Amino acid sequence: xxxxxxxxxxxxxxxxxxxxxxxxxxxxxxxxxxxxxxxxxxxxxxxxxxxxxxxxxxxxxxxxxxxxxxxxxxxxxxxxxxxxxxxxxxxxxxxxxxxxxxxxxxxxxxxxxxxxxxxxxxxxxxxxxxxxxxxxxxxxxxxxxxxxxxxxxxxxxxxxxxxxxxxxxxxxxxxxxxxxxxxxxxxxxxxxxxxxxx
Amino acid sequence: xxxxxxxxxxxxxxxxxxxxxxxxxxxxxxxxxxxxxxxxxxxxxxxxxxxxxxxxxxxxxxxxxxxxxxxxxxxxxxxxxxxxxxxxxxxxxxxxxxxxxxxxxxxxxxxxxxxxxxxxxxxxxxxxxxxxxxxxxxxxxxxxxxxxxxxxxxxxxxxxxxxxxxxxxxxxxxxxxxxxxxxxxxxxxxxxxxxxxx
Amino acid sequence: xxxxxxxxxxxxxxxxxxxxxxxxxxxxxxxxxxxxxxxxxxxxxxxxxxxxxxxxxxxxxxxxxxxxxxxxxxxxxxxxxxxxxxxxxxxxxxxxxxxxxxxxxxxxxxxxxxxxxxxxxxxxxxxxxxxxxxxxxxxxxxxxxxxxxxxxxxxxxxxxxxxxxxxxxxxxxxxxxxxxxxxxxxxxxxxxxxxxxx
Amino acid sequence: xxxxxxxxxxxxxxxxxxxxxxxxxxxxxxxxxxxxxxxxxxxxxxxxxxxxxxxxxxxxxxxxxxxxxxxxxxxxxxxxxxxxxxxxxxxxxxxxxxxxxxxxxxxxxxxxxxxxxxxxxxxxxxxxxxxxxxxxxxxxxxxxxxxxxxxxxxxxxxxxxxxxxxxxxxxxxxxxxxxxxxxxxxxxxxxxxxxxxx
DNA sequence: GATGAATGAGTCTTCATTCAT
DNA sequence: CATGAATGAAGACTCATTCAT
Numbered sequence: 001x002x003x004x005x006x007x008x009x010x011x012x013x014x015x016x017x018x019x020x021x022x023x024x025x026x027x028x029x030x031x032x033x034x035x036x037x038x039x040x041x042x043x044x045x046x047x048x049x050x051x052x053x054x055x056x057x058x059x060x061x062x063x064x065x066x067x068x069x070x071x072x073x074x075x076x077x078x079x080x081x082x083x084x085x086x087x088x089x090x091x092x093x094x095x096x097x098x099x100x101x102x103x104x105x106x107x108x109x110x111x112x113x114x115x116x117x118x119x120x121x122x123x124x125x126x127x128x129x130x131x132x133x134x135x136x137x138x139x140x141x142x143x144x145x146x147x148x149x150x151x152x153x154x155x156x157x158x159x160x161x162x163x164x165x166x167x168x169x170x171x172x173x174x175x176x177x178x179x180x181x182x183x184x185x186x187x188x189x190x191x192x193x194x195x196x197x198x
Numbered sequence: 199x200x201x202x203x204x205x206x207x208x209x210x211x212x213x214x215x216x217x218x219x220x221x222x223x224x225x226x227x228x229x230x231x232x233x234x235x236x237x238x239x240x241x242x243x244x245x246x247x248x249x250x251x252x253x254x255x256x257x258x259x260x261x262x263x264x265x266x267x268x269x270x271x272x273x274x275x276x277x278x279x280x281x282x283x284x285x286x287x288x289x290x291x292x293x294x295x296x297x298x299x300x301x302x303x304x305x306x307x308x309x310x311x312x313x314x315x316x317x318x319x320x321x322x323x324x325x326x327x328x329x330x331x332x333x334x335x336x337x338x339x340x341x342x343x344x345x346x347x348x349x350x351x352x353x354x355x356x357x358x359x360x361x362x363x364x365x366x367x368x369x370x371x372x373x374x375x376x377x378x379x380x381x382x383x384x385x386x387x388x389x390x391x392x393x394x395x396x
Numbered sequence: 397x398x399x400x401x402x403x404x405x406x407x408x409x410x411x412x413x414x415x416x417x418x419x420x421x422x423x424x425x426x427x428x429x430x431x432x433x434x435x436x437x438x439x440x441x442x443x444x445x446x447x448x449x450x451x452x453x454x455x456x457x458x459x460x461x462x463x464x465x466x467x468x469x470x471x472x473x474x475x476x477x478x479x480x481x482x483x484x485x486x487x488x489x490x491x492x493x494x495x496x497x498x499x500x501x502x503x504x505x506x507x508x509x510x511x512x513x514x515x516x517x518x519x520x521x522x523x524x525x526x527x528x529x530x531x532x533x534x535x536x537x538x539x540x541x542x543x544x545x546x547x548x549x550x551x552x553x554x555x556x557x558x559x560x561x562x563x564x565x566x567x568x569x570x571x572x573x574x575x576x577x578x579x580x581x582x583x584x585x586x587x588x589x590x591x592x593x594x
Numbered sequence: 595x596x597x598x599x600x601x602x603x604x605x606x607x608x609x610x611x612x613x614x615x616x617x618x619x620x621x622x623x624x625x626x627x628x629x630x631x632x633x634x635x636x637x638x639x640x641x642x643x644x645x646x647x648x649x650x651x652x653x654x655x656x657x658x659x660x661x662x663x664x665x666x667x668x669x670x671x672x673x674x675x676x677x678x679x680x681x682x683x684x685x686x687x688x689x690x691x692x693x694x695x696x697x698x699x700x701x702x703x704x705x706x707x708x709x710x711x712x713x714x715x716x717x718x719x720x721x722x723x724x725x726x727x728x729x730x731x732x733x734x735x736x737x738x739x740x741x742x743x744x745x746x747x748x749x750x751x752x753x754x755x756x757x758x759x760x761x762x763x764x765x766x767x768x769x770x771x772x773x774x775x776x777x778x779x780x781x782x783x784x785x786x787x788x789x790x791x792x
Numbered sequence: 793g794a795t796g797a798a799t800g801a802g803t804c805t806t807c808a809t810t811c812a813t
Numbered sequence: 814c815a816t817g818a819a820t821g822a823a824g825a826c827t828c829a830t831t832c833a834t
Contacts, residue, residue, distance in 0.1 A: 016794090031318065034316070038830080039828075039829090042796095048597075048794060051793080054794075114315040117230075118233070118312045119228065119233075120230055130371050130372065161363030161364040161366070161367050162359055162360045163363070164366055165359030168359070169355070178355075186353075200813070200814085201814085201816035202812085202816065202818095203816095207816075235802080235804080236803080237803085247804095247805090248807080249819055252818070256805080257805090408814070412814085427713070428712050430712070431714045435808090438817095444816040444817055446811080446817065446818095447815055449808095455807095455808065510711040512766050513626075513707045513766050514628070514712075516625055516626055550777065551780075553760075553777055553780075557756055557759030557760040557762070557777070558752065558755055558756045560763065561754070561757070561759025561762065564711075564758055564762060565751070565758065569710060575748075575751070582749075598797095598834050600795090603795075606796090610797075631824065631825080632826080641799090642799045642800060643800070643825095643826085644826085644827075645797075645798055646826095647827075648796090652826080653826090
């Protein structure tokens with residue numbers, strides 16, 4: 001055979017990396033980072049165990065890559081919304097999309113939250129996620145500011161906590177019993193009252 | 199000589215059990231259940247590894263004992279408040295005490311929350327904690343009902359999520375940077391507005 | 397109280413020793429030496445774990461004591477028979493009593509045989525049992541000699557092996573399904589034919 | 595370079611598996627299953643402890659594999675004999691080969707018998723061995739039947755017990771002192787007298 | 793690029809034995 | 814004589830990582 005071009009190599013690399021990452025993501029989301037062994041990931045990806053170390057320097061490194069992937073995914077979800085000029089609509093859409101995320105893409109949260117609550121997995125991953133989620137509060141603050149609400153920073157903290165608290169209750173505490181949809185509606189109506197109360 | 203009396207033995211047992219439980223509690227709170235080895239607990243408690251199994255049948259059993267201890271502690275914290283006849287005061291006090299809990303007894307939450315977010319630690323512990331935290335929402339609902347708020351169940355869910363969300367942000371996400379005190383004050387004032395809006 | 401006389405002390409010692417030994421015997425017979433812990437024996441005997449070491453220097457030492465007890469018990473069983481002057485009757489009675497032993501006192505064999513098959517438990521116990529069981533062959537040899545059988549030593553070996561083989565099949569291999577009684581009858585009739593064939 | 599072919603891997607696996615199995619077989623035969631630790635097997639095989647679990651799922655699994663190996667080996671030993679049309683010759687050959695087995699392949703019996711006398715090692719292994727040894731009695735019964743002996747089933751039980759009893763005496767009770775060869779000859783002559791007595 | 797055999801430190805747990813009282 | 818708390822070595826098993834091919 002003719003020697004593969006570097007382009008072909010790159011394509012192979014990209015496909016393998018993706019296969020591995022997908023396998024790891026699924027596994028981490030359903031069983032939790034700790035309870036997934038490197039062997040299981042390899043088996044699920046259909047490659048040899050050793051190959052994983054060709055693409056990632058460690059199990060932790062794989063987690064880091066996944067977190068980055070998730071963050072990008074969320075960004076692309078949010079992408080359009082951040083352009084929205086009307087602050088009230090923007091806020092509403094942000095809340096809706098948050099609920100959509102942990103309703104339809106629960107693996108985002110079920111992967112991320114356990115990691116954030118556990119020291120000792122990876123300081124790197126922890127910091128990255130903290131910064132990332134922290135930005136949401138800033139975005140909320142900006143919106144509240146634009147709306148002329150009294151204490152935008154405080155209000156942003158509250159909304160952020162509320163959304164994450166709902167996620168937590170929904171995904172880990174009450175699970176199937178939790179009335180997510182009603183809760184979402186209720187939050188939206190509350191928000192409106194806060195805004196128009198101004 | 200004559201053997202120790204059973205009272206003496208009981209005292210010895212109580213002291214050892216406590217030493218071990220304290221060591222475990224500290225370790226679990228700072229490093230997380232999964233990342234603490236039985237050896238580490240023994241070392242921290244200053245006893246031989248084998249002794250732990252004289253008091254607890256397994257590592258999981260130690261966790262269970264700790265969770266029960268925490269829950270009792272919270273109960274005694276809450277004890278007086280639940281008697282409070284005035285619903286508004288009761289609500290305010292409950293919120294204040296919640297904040298006090300995760301401000302002054304962060305080991306409560308730092309031990310509990312990682313466990314709740316991780317399947318596979320102990321179904322038993324998980325269920326016990328879920329039920330326990332679930333009761334808070336019921337208490338809130340009762341209070342809101344007494345206050346004549348429009349949708350007491352929904353309002354209770356929101357308050358519960360808000361408090362847990364704040365705990366989460368404070369203890370795991372923003373940590374030192376988080377303005378807990380201000381957030382607390384803000385929540386209290388919000389609550390008032392909800393009540394008197396009625 | 398008046399100080400106990402040495403006689404009283406001795407009585408106490410004897411009772412305690414017996415309690416422990418009985419507990420150990422039962423436990424060893426049903427669960428096997430290896431699978432019985434010293435704690436279990438103490439619990440079953442209703443005494444403190446430490447007390448065992450007041451009477452026996454080790455778990456192995458307890459086993460040795462039990463084996464001696466069993467051997468004495470067998471001797472007293474056999475006692476009368478060895479006086480029997482008629483060799484044919486003596487042989488028959490010995491066989492009958494052997495079957496009675498492993499039918500009605502299976503704990504003898506279920507304790508002893510696993511120990512004999514396992515190197516590493518106790519060379520001491522092993523040797524003692526070997527010598528003890530070896531004597532039976534000698535007794536058989538004496539009887540066959542008195543009966544004028546052709547090769548008494550060989551015949552004795554065969555009979556000994558046959559009896560132990562039946563015990564083994566009955567107690568460990570076929571268990572409930574094994575027709576001990578028929579086998580016993582068959583052996584007795586065989587023996588007669590060997591003798592009268594002479 | 596290119597990865598090893600699957601054939602190469604298979605060869606490596608076969609060699610390692612064999613190394614481990616041999617080490618385990620030796621160790622089990624001389625010291626007994628219970629008294630051999632996984633570490634010891636690994637050391638004897640000259641591999642890391644963890645590797646054992648690459649080939650066997652547990653210590654018990656290793657035992658099972660060995661027992662199966664032994665049984666197959668015995669089958670191949672027996673193979674030709676079972677074809678033998680003349681029942682008398684067949685019986686004689688079976689007895690001869692039994693003696694050959696526990697004379698030349700004592701590890702067969704020294705591994706198997708302790709396991710059979712001890713509950714609690716592995717119900718699976720126990721049952722398999724019981725069934726296997728039970729079949730010998732059936733074979734003997736068939737032969738005796740063909741020979742027209744009076745009570746073939748009973749006679750088969752006796753012969754089985756005799757052979758196992760001799761094995762037991764030879765391998766565990768009298769050991770070096772035991773005159774196996776003479777005993778074998780004696781049994782063969784006995785058998786003949788039983789047959790021709792018919 | 794890809795394979796999977798091999799490593800070994802680490803995990804939880806058990807238990808015979810000691811010893812202060 | 815009697816107690817049972819305490820010890821610590823040893824047990825089976827797991828798993829992230831390495832490396833020769």
